[in-house]
Amino acid sequence: MQRTAEEYEEWLAAMAEHIADVRFDEGDVQSFLSYWEGFINLDDPEMAGEDDWEKLKDLDWILGNSTYRSWVAENGLDGEGWLLNSMRIQMMLMREQMSQASAMMQEQMPQQMAMIEEQCKSVGPETCEQMKAAMAANMAMYEGMSRGFEKLSDPTPVEAAALDNYRGELMSLLMAEEEEEDW
Secondary structure: OOOOHHHHHHHHHHHHHHOOOOOOOHHHHHHHHHHHHHHHOOOOHHHOOOOHHHHOOOHHHHHHOHHHHHHHHHHOOOHHHHHHHHHHHHHHHHHHHHHHHHHHHHHHHHHHHHHHHHHHOOOOHHHHHHHHHHHHHHHHHHHHHHHHHOOOOOOOHHHHHHHHHHHHHHHHHHHHHHHHHHO
């Protein structure tokens, strides 16, 4: 399901609020790498599916979920601390990726608009308007996400070093998750 710019911005604002005072270190990144796959594969129908969007903004809902509490206990984790650190780690990585993607999109925008205008010559006006609307919606989504990411505090030097030290592993883990979601 495609999310709107407003939904992304709202979700990011909720995440920023949850992690406003959270700071992580290298040990937290190692813990994230060790346990993330287990977390995303929790076998709980309440934590899966398209309608999890609203639930996953609600930290109390996740922390109160019996499947999550059992998983945390089995792994000897501090449920709230692990979840908040994991959220901050992901948000810092997503923020970096968004910054890079946004800069690339801004750079490529003139060529993309020219390409759409060229394609409009060979399609009907309705199709042309649909292509332009899709481009505008995509840009609005990126702008909404960028506004949402602006609400996050910058990574501390310790956080930045931890991300740099484990960037390859973190990106591999998160890219594998995205590929699974695409199926």
